[in-house]
Amino acid sequence: MELSVVVPTLNGRDRLGGCLDALSRAAPDAEVIVVNGPSADGTTGMVRDRDDVDVLVEVSARMVTVARNAGIEVASGDVIAIVGYDVHVSPNWIAGITAGFENASVVTGPVQKADSEARSSVEQRTIAGRSVTYVQTDNVAFEADTLTGLDGYDEYLATGGSRDISHRLAGMSESVAYEPSMCVTRINSDGNDRDWGWKYRALAYRLVKNYGIRPTVCRRTLSHATSDSIAAAKDVARGEGKPSAWFGTGRDVVVGMTTGFSDGLVARARDRSPSRNPHGISKRADRAVARYDWRNMTNQE
Structure with a gap:
């Protein structure tokens, strides 16, 4: 398994640093892609000073769906994981991903708070006769071919992108596995007023x-x-x-x-296709305003 990990971030430099530290410990061989934007807290400098990030993509949009797609675009692994900048992956995170892919094309795991236990079961609903298994927003891994079929996330959505991709996975008859060992812990997350x-x-x-x-x-x-x-x-x-x-x-x-x-x-x-994504990766080519790719030691702006 060649794993790429996409980490979208916005004004979360300190928490991002902790996330990257945890990834380095648990998944030292993974390709790490940070998508930043548009942060104003020194995130760019912090990431460029690290030696455990392979690609830094700068975007101008403040939408996490755009950031996820920008990272997916440059990922080279046959498995692509999406994690939040404010989570720490567990030591067994990679093992959980590997186990999940034995039975499914998408694997998700629990997101727990530092002072609470993770939920032990996956969230599922039946809607219009379709069984939907919901993936966790900040802890999910896809086979790259599955993401290609989905055309990534729907960039119309400022919120609810992971719920939407769960419905589309069900519509495409793609299986989703829930692995409790693929656990991440959310660290010091700020409470936000609901829109x-x-x-x-x-x-x-x-x-x-x-x-x-x-x-x-x-x-x-x-x-x-x-x-x-x-x-x-x-x-x-x-x-x-x-x-x-x-x-x-x-x-x-x-x-x-x-x-x-x-x-x-x-x-x-x-979009009448099963992917139901009229705002996906293939629909635009201007997400990134700058890219620092240390895989090939090149910068693009």
């Missing part, structure tokens, strides 16, 4: 793009919205939220769902 508009825009988009307009899709979308609305209303009742914020969130959810449904229909019409 409710994008959450529901992404949810509606990926469901409509992959399954079309059908009762199951509408029911799942409305179910999510209802659950979140009830939770937010309870926060208001407890004095932990403001009614104006609750109404504002509701507006964002409605706008996001409407936009996602519309754009999902357009995407479904644009």
Whole structure:
């Protein structure tokens, strides 16, 4: 197995350093590709000073799906893993990947917090008669040929790219293995305010793009919205939220769902193939603004 590891990062220099240290210990022979951008915390200099990174790609977009695809584009391994910049891979990470590929073309493993145990089972759903096994956002490995068939991640999505790729893998009848030993630990992750508009825009988009307009899709979308609305209303009742914020969130959810449904229909019409990816790797060639490739000792800008 020739393993390439893609690590997208944005303003996470210190945590990225810890991630790369862990990768060097657990996977010293892997090709490591860092995709940075656009960071303003000295990440570029830190990476260029290391001797355990093979390729540094600088991108201008602030979307992780773009960063993942930029890394996949330059990866040379027959297996390509995607990990978050704020995780540490376990000593058994490589063994877990190897074991998973005995039965599947995609392997994913748990992402645990430093002070908690990893979940012991994979998340699965049946949607429109299709069994979907969800891959972990920051801990997944693909056979390179499988990623080629998928055309990478859908760059329309600012969030939910891994959920979308899980639906597309199911649509292409690609198997996904869950290996508990392929574990990573998330270190000191910052809490971020949820963008409710994008959450529901992404949810509606990926469901409509992959399954079309059908009762199951509408029911799942409305179910999510209802659950979140009830939770937010309870926060208001407890004095932990403001009614104006609750109404504002509701507006964002409605706008996001409407936009996602519309754009999902357009995407479904644009790509009728099983890969369902009208915004994939093959659709553009301008992701990287600079590339430092120490495999061949060349720089491209």
